[in-house]
Amino acid sequence: MNGNYRETPEIFKSYAPKIFKKNFLSAFRNYTYSSAGMEAFTRELYKDKTLRDVREDLRVIVPTLDITLSAPRIFTNIIT
Secondary structure, eight states: OTTOGGGHHHHHHHHHHHHTOBOGGGGGSSOSBOSHHHHHHHHHHHTTOOGGGSOTTOOOEEEEEETTTTEEEEEEOOOO
16 A cells, blocks of 8 residues: 555455455354454555554544453553
8 A cells, every 4th residue: 555545445345345254153252253354454554554653643542342352442542
């Protein structure tokens, strides 16, 4: 992607079938989709960047779900 986030919708469309692919075992678990598709998508989109690479004047909050604990987890670059 080379940092061109205008491409994000197109890349997301190409990864959507992988991200939202139903897992056979999902009927027996608390979650429906495997994280593998989303992990591949975010690797393609952000490469090796982390929240530390975000400009200091931008505030980012990323809500997630820890499927192991079935609990919410928040990632942020906001220091309080």
